[in-house]
Amino acid sequence: MTATTLFTGTATAKGGRHGHSATSDGSVSVDLGMPKNGVLEPGKTTPEHLFATGYAACFGSAVEAVGGQKKLDVSDASVTVAASLQKSDSGFSLAVKLTLKAPALSKEQAQEVIEAAHQMCPYSKATRGNIPVELAVE
Missing domain, CATH: 3.30.300.20 (K homology (KH) domain)
Structure with a gap:
């Protein structure tokens, strides 16, 4: 059985869990963080x-x-x-x-x-x- 690709989403991250990740088409662009004591810094995911x-x-x-x-x-x-x-x-x-x-x-x-x-x-x-x-x- 041959699979047909319907869509490919591509993203690049730099800086690991404390960096930034974005899709190649710009639809997602997020700053990343690691929660400290269960709390995540505002504006990060x-x-x-x-x-x-x-x-x-x-x-x-x-x-x-x-x-x-x-x-x-x-x-x-x-x-x-x-x-x-x-x-x-x-x-x-x-x-x-x-x-x-x-x-x-x-x-x-x-x-x-x-x-x-x-x-x-x-x-x-x-x-x-x-x-x-x-x-x-x-």
């Missing part, structure tokens, strides 16, 4: 925020696709991704908690949608087996 934003948007599209396939109302659904930087004896890693809020669905329907979307979403496919991803329904 983290790689975890950027990852969470992308994952939430991508997963939201998967929720919409699954809703359409299953003829379920996901029009008011929202996806929240909490991406955590973790440190252990073996080094740094990421963990994700993915929460689906779908007011028009029962808890069972929302659970069915989140699980199916997790199989479909490209971010979920990329992270599967690499980082812990917790699924939750609100």
